[in-house]
Amino acid sequence: MIYPERFSNLADYAFPRLRALLDVHEPGGEPLALTIGEPQHAFPSWVGDVLADNIAGFAKYPPNDGEPDLLAAISAWIDRRYGVVVGPDRIMALNGTREGLYNAAMALCPETKNGKRPVILTPNPFYQVYMIASISVGAETIFVPATADNGFLPDYASMPADVLDRTAIAYICSPSNPQGAVASRDYWRELIALAEKHDFRIFADECYSEIYRDEAPVGALEVAAEMGADPERITIFHSLSKRSNLPGLRSGFVAGGTESIRLIRQLRAYSGAPLPLPIQRVSTRVWSDEEHVIENRALYNAKYKMAEEVLGNLPGYHTPEGGFFLWLPVEDGEAAALKLWRETGVRVLPGGYLSRDVNDKNPGKGFIRVAMVAPMEEMRRGLTLIRECLYD
Known part of the structure; x- marks a missing residue:
């Protein structure tokens, strides 16, 4: 049998790699998983009631793009959150942001750019779907370091002009996964200006936008509207998974220019x-409610205050501006994760599993990612064990 070569050098996904690393060893204590970004806070109590009231909707094929009420609720949320009017014709409901981040590249990346193979830029470390989308459309994937030296956000302007002229899409995540860095208004302005100059699209992955410490992150569409940029330049992706503790609902949206969304819908x-349909009805209600989002954010911020008490005096520790991960410096992330599991039972993700080697350097190798999703006392126990095992 013949198989495609384009996927032949893929490493296992991060979590199968982690299981292969750890599961051949016994845990050194009561297991505590701080690996996957799966929210464990309670979702709104009325979600089940709305789902039950609309259960008959499972007997019908749902509308492809999203029900009018859902698209209107998302449009209203964008207006409240970012002060930008985006009509329902510029929005499509998603089965979670991963679907959208992949399929938007399939729909919008051209076969050539200026007569050459297109480039897709991605931060490094990165959410793995960016890379697989680039491979799937036959683009050249260029991994741009997102390290402490550049505020954990990729410096796309540092790319050579000939690369930027071939660039079709640049992925950017804010707040970033895994580092929790937030793109400032100036960062967005500079990136949008760069995209206008070199004629590429920005895919703004903003699924952590509602989990932040102090100030709500500025949004890509917000800055683009202020600049009067081409609406087709920016495509944003949002989700109820993190905002509303509903990862299993698989509900999100993509919004952008009219033509971009038409092609993604097609x-x-x-x-x-x-x-x-029942999930669309639940989503309509959830996008319309902010009270539970405020409560959720307060729970995460209480955990970060506790993390500062436990880890705040460690060299290199910093509280991220957004998201719900700690990005902790270690000598070697894989060795640290293995030591932690064997000696304490705490399970974390090596940063190198979220990055790619470029010129024999992996910007995630010297880190572990810790998901701050467990209940408060479990988090306190886990962070204390991390400190004692890896740092004290």
Whole structure:
């Protein structure tokens, strides 16, 4: 049998790699998983009631793009959150942001750019779907370091002009996964100006936008509107997974220019799976409610205050501006994760599993990612064990 070469050198995904590393060893204490970014706070109590009231909707095929009420609720949320009017024709409901981040590249990346193979820029470390989307469309993936030296956000302007002229799409995550860095208004302005100059699209992954410490992160569409940029330049992706503690709902949205969304909708009509009607009805209600989001954010911020008490005096420790991960410096992330598991039972993710080697350097190798999702006392126990095992 013949198989595609483009996927032949893929490493295992991060979590199968982690299982292969750890599961051949016994844990050194009561297991505590701080690996996956799966929220464990309670979702709104009324979600089950809305789902039950609309259970008959599972007997119908759902609309491809999202029900009018859902698209209107998302449009209203964008207006409240960012002060930008985005009509329902510029929005599509998603089965979580991963679907959108992948399929938007399939729908919008050209076969050539200025007569040459297109480039897709991605931060390094990165959410792995960016890379696989680039491979799938036949683009050249260029991994741009996002390290402490540049505020954990990629410096795309440092790319050579000939690379930027071939660039079709630049992925950017704010707040970033895994480091929790927030793109400032100036960062967005500079990136949008660069995209206008070199004629590429920005895919803004903003699924952690509602989990922040002090100030709400500025949004890509917000800055683009202030600049009067081409609406087709920016495509944003949001989710209820983190904002509302509903990762299993698989509900999010993509918004952008009218033509971009038309093409993404068209591809979905052929190849995708729209959200079931009961889930669309729940999503409509959830996007319309902010009270639970405020409560959720307060719970995370209490955990970060506790983390500062436990880890704040460690060299290199910093509280991230947003998101719910700690990005902790170690000598070797894989060795640290293995030592921690064997001696304490605490399970974390090596930073190198979220990065790619470029010129024999992996910007995630010297880190571990810790998901701050467990209940408060479990987090306190886990962070204390991390400190005692890896740092004291």
